Amino acid sequence: MSVARDDVRRVAQLARIDLDEKTTARLVEELNGILSHVESLSEVQLDDPESVDGEQEDAGGSGFRDPELRPDLTDPGVVAQGAPGWRDGFFLVPRLPALIDEDGAAGPTLPEDGGP
Amino acid sequence: MAGVEDLEVQERGPGRVGLGTDGGAEPEPGLSGALTRARSVDEGPEGLNCFLSLAPDPGGHTGETRKGPLAGLPVAVKDNICTTELPTTCGSRFLDGYQSPFEATAVRKLREAGGLVVGKTNLDEFGMGSSTENSAFGPTRNPWDPSRVPGGSSGGSAAAVAAGVVTCALGSDTGGSVRQPAAFCGVVGVKPTYGRVSRYGLVAFASSLDQIGTFGATVRDATQLLEVVAGHDPRDATSARRPVPSFVQELDQGLEGKVIGIPREYLPESLDPGVAASFRAARARLEEAGATIRDVSLPHTRYAVPTYYVLAPAEASSNLARFDGVRYGTRAPEARSTGEVYAASRSRGFGPEVIRRIILGTFALSAGYHDEYYGRAQRVRSLISRDFHRVWADGVDLLFTPTAPTPAFPLGERARDPLAMYLSDIFTVTANLAGLPAVSVPMDPVRGLPCGGQFLAPPWEEGRMLAAAAALERSYASDGGRE
Numbered sequence: 001m002s003v004a005r006d007d008v009r010r011v012a013q014l015a016r017i018d019l020d021e022k023t024t025a026r027l028v029e030e031l032n033g034i035l036s037h038v039e040s041l042s043e044v045q046l047d048d049p050e051s052v053d054g055e056q057e058d059a060g061g062s063g064f065r066d067p068e069l070r071p072d073l074t075d076p077g078v079v080a081q082g083a084p085g086w087r088d089g090f091f092l093v094p095r096l097p098a099l100i101d102e103d104g105a106a107g108p109t110l111p112e113d114g115g116p
Numbered sequence: 117m118a119g120v121e122d123l124e125v126q127e128r129g130p131g132r133v134g135l136g137t138d139g140g141a142e143p144e145p146g147l148s149g150a151l152t153r154a155r156s157v158d159e160g161p162e163g164l165n166c167f168l169s170l171a172p173d174p175g176g177h178t179g180e181t182r183k184g185p186l187a188g189l190p191v192a193v194k195d196n197i198c199t200t201e202l203p204t205t206c207g208s209r210f211l212d213g214y215q216s217p218f219e220a221t222a223v224r225k226l227r228e229a230g231g232l233v234v235g236k237t238n239l240d241e242f243g244m245g246s247s248t249e250n251s252a253f254g255p256t257r258n259p260w261d262p263s264r265v266p267g268g269s270s271g272g273s274a275a276a277v278a279a280g281v282v283t284c285a286l287g288s289d290t291g292g293s294v295r296q297p298a299a300f301c302g303v304v305g306v307k308p309t310y311g312r313v314s315r316y317g318l319v320a321f322a323s324s325l326d327q328i329g330t331f332g333a334t335v336r337d338a339t340q341l342l343e344v345v346a347g348h349d350p351r352d353a354t355s356a357r358r359p360v361p362s363f364v365q366e367l368d369q370g371l372e373g374k375v376i377g378i379p380r381e382y383l384p385e386s387l388d389p390g391v392a393a394s395f396r397a398a399r400a401r402l403e404e405a406g407a408t409i410r411d412v413s414l415p416h417t418r419y420a421v422p423t424y425y426v427l428a429p430a431e432a433s434s435n436l437a438r439f440d441g442v443r444y445g446t447r448a449p450e451a452r453s454t455g456e457v458y459a460a461s462r463s464r465g466f467g468p469e470v471i472r473r474i475i476l477g478t479f480a481l482s483a484g485y486h487d488e489y490y491g492r493a494q495r496v497r498s499l500i501s502r503d504f505h506r507v508w509a510d511g512v513d514l515l516f517t518p519t520a521p522t523p524a525f526p527l528g529e530r531a532r533d534p535l536a537m538y539l540s541d542i543f544t545v546t547a548n549l550a551g552l553p554a555v556s557v558p559m560d561p562v563r564g565l566p567c568g569g570q571f572l573a574p575p576w577e578e579g580r581m582l583a584a585a586a587a588l589e590r591s592y593a594s595d596g597g598r599e
Contacts, residue, residue, distance in 0.1 A: 001488070008475065015433060015478040016440070016455075017471055018463040027475055033535050034476060038422040038489065046495050065350040078217040082444035091442050093454045 001039070002032045147174055150190035150234045150281055157259070157279045164257045164266075166276040168195045169202045170235035184230030185344055191226055192276040192285035195236035196243055197328065198317035199223055206319050207239045207251035210445045210465030220317020221352070222286060222328050222345040229344040234282055237272030241467045242436065243290055243321040245269050246540045248297070249531050250469040257527070258300060260565055264524040267297030270331070274301040277331045278566075284341040285331040290321050291424050292520075292544025294329035295556035299519035299568025302558050304338040304585065306330045307544075309575045310551035311356035313342075314349030322431035323354075325424075325548040335557060335586040339363045342578065358576060366579035367586040372406035374513045374584065381417035382517035382543050390562030395518050398559040398569045401591040402516065407584075412512060414503040417546060419496050424545040425538055426480050426493035432470075433477030439465060472534060501550040508574045514584055517543050519556040519568035543570060553578045557585040558592075 008027050012019045019027065076089050085092030151173050157164045182188045193199060196206045198216035205211045223233065240250035248256040248271025256271040258264040259279040266275040270287030274297035277285050287294040289307035298305025306329050313328040320326060328345065332338025346360040378399065383392065403409055441447040441461025448460030466474070480489035507515065520540055530537040547554035552575060556568035569588065573581035 001485075003479070007479070011475050011479045011482060014482060015474050016437075016458040016462055017466070017474060018459045019471075023468075023471075027472065030472060030534055031476060031479070034425060034538075037535055037538075038426055038493075041419055041422050041426070041492050041496055044416070044419055044492075044496050044499065046492070046499075065353070079443070081217060082214060084441060084445070084447035093442055093457055094452055096454055 001035055003028060003035065146188055147171065147190055147232045147234060150232075153279075154235060154276070154281045157276075157281060162257070162262055164259060164262065164275050164279055165254050166237055166256055166272045166279065166281065167192070167235040168205055168207070168238050168251075168253055168272070171202065171233055182230040182232075184228065185340060186226060187230035189231050189284070190234040190282050191231040191341065192234050192237050192273050192282045193223060194239055194270050194273050194285070194287045196239060196288060196319040196321075197223060197236075197286055198319070199233060199236065202233070202236050204236065204319070205253070206243075207241045207253060208465065208467065208470070209252045210439050210461075212252070212446065214445055216317070218317060220328075221314035221349045223317065225345045225347075226286070226341065231341075231344070234276075237270070237276055237285065237287075239272055240269035240293075241470050242319065242432070243269040243288055243293055243326075244432070244469050244473055246292070246296060246537050247525075247527075247530065248272060249527065250467055252467055255527060258524050260302065261524065264526050264565070265300065267300035267520070267524060269293040269297075270305075270329075271297045271301075273331050274298055274303055274305065277301070277303045277333055277337075280333075283333045284337040286341070286345070287329050287331055288318055288321075289327055289329040289544075289548065290325045291428060291548050292541045294331065295544050295547075295554060295568065295570060296520050296540065298331055298556040299558075299570075300524040300566060302561070302566030302568075304332045304335050304558070304589075305556045305568075306332075306338045306342055306578070306582070307547060307554050308342060308346065308578055309356075309553045310548075311354050312346050312358075312360075312553070312576070312578065314345075314347070314352040314355045316349055316351040316355075320435040322428040323435060324431060325428060327548070335555075335582060335589050336364065336367060338555075339367060339582050339586075342582075356576075361579050363579050363582050366583050369580075369583040369587075370406060371402060371584055371587045374407045374580075375410055375511055376402055376407045376584070377410050377412035377507055377512035377515045379412050379414045379417065379507075379515055379517060381414055384521075386521070387518065388522045388562065391518050391520075391522060391567055394560040394562055394567045395569060398588060399516065401588060402584075405587050405591055410512060412507050412510075412515070414500075414507065414546070416496065416499045416503050420500055420546045420549060421538060421542055423493045423496045423500065423549060424541065425476070426489050427497065427549075429473040429477030430480045430490050430493075431477070433474045433481065436466075436470070436474055441465070469534070497549050500546055504546075504550050504552060504572075504574075513573075514577075514581060515572040516584075517570045517572070519543060519570040523562045523565035523567055547572055551575060553581055555581055555585045557588055559588075 080086040238256045247265035248268040258266040273285035273287040278301035294305040330341040446465040451457040554572045559569045
């Protein structure tokens, strides 16, 4: 299995990453090197029906915690601290393309202070 | 730069840096002394660059009023472990200046035990790398030879211990990121059983493989810190509901009657001859100390690196989806739509290795390739795990291997060849894939550079494993240190 530029472009789109042509070309080369190394996995005999995932050593009875209310981190003051854009309890993002005005104006701009 | 040349590492031997009684690198007690030393070793263009942020200087020793097993002890923390008082950057531009609103359980525990967080240490971005060269804030240098890498991804923590800034530090180990830098820097590095230490507050890279680990100048230092941070945490559903024995009390057990397996797959012909010689000498010491050595086989070892480099990027591509420029971190200011915010912020915020792994992982999980890559790698992972269980069932108490196939390599040597870099994890990824505890402990140096040996143990047998590491350490100490 080898990948071409279009494969890398498609995967980058899925991963929400913009790649320029130079980086795409480099990644094609690097991924093909890595994938040829990974090819060795195809020689492993996997006919044992039990050899599937979910066979990790039991973590000694780790499990779910009791359902109980406790303080969480949704305190707006705390969340706003790290957010690039925040106002009135909401994260601010540029308007969706479908909502951009016909004259091309994008949605509301972010507040200068980026916080409440 | 002050700090590197006065370590006298060649004369003092590995593992002794920072703990000697002959002056030089011995850490001053308390936070102020550690901060002074941290600034000194990191200073200047040729500085080690161990720390990304430092605690405020209290202006004097603070250890007197603290209680607990780490009372007043300065501890360094890898910068992918969340702290509320210092930024948590993960070595990434994306999180430059990010302040976590919560604290990792491991950090809370070390503070409650009297420990003092000196600062946050440098790492490969989000833990992705084996040399600490993938940090957005510049590489860390090896205290033994500043032209070489300290290993990675926890290179800052390893170098901080080796340079005598602290006697112990926290790191994280997804494929060897505590053990390999410990080996390269001549210190002790422990990766506990998966589930032994809470991952709450550890920024996730590959959740089924990540585990917080500890560094120490000696086995005892690393063990003491592990004992403090280990234990069940309701905030991490994968943390085990198991009691934590006193690992420190078990350290003097010795090796009498223990069966130590040497897996032949970990001694390939391509192994650096110096590492092979150091390993043979360590093996002889284990026999002298009363262990029975048995040659064993772990036949699926050769598939470990390809398995790891499918599974870890796949999990990373999912975990790092949270970095979208909306809720925290960097946002590309020019983005005009939500979609553009995601793509432009991620492309700008992530470095080349992180992008490489996200692309690789997204590919391995994408429609049409999922079964061929991710599904197959999961099944091979089971076979790798089963190899170990067979060996334990055959009466082997511990396994002993080299930690890495070479000593520390020069800065830049493997930076342009990702596959060559990935292969430096060849002896360490198996413990993560199988969820086993493992420790790297210094052996004889190779060409003047530190070299580590690795013990692996059955799940939850950290006590047995650390006792063996301590026995090997005592053996070197008893005849005046390593060659």
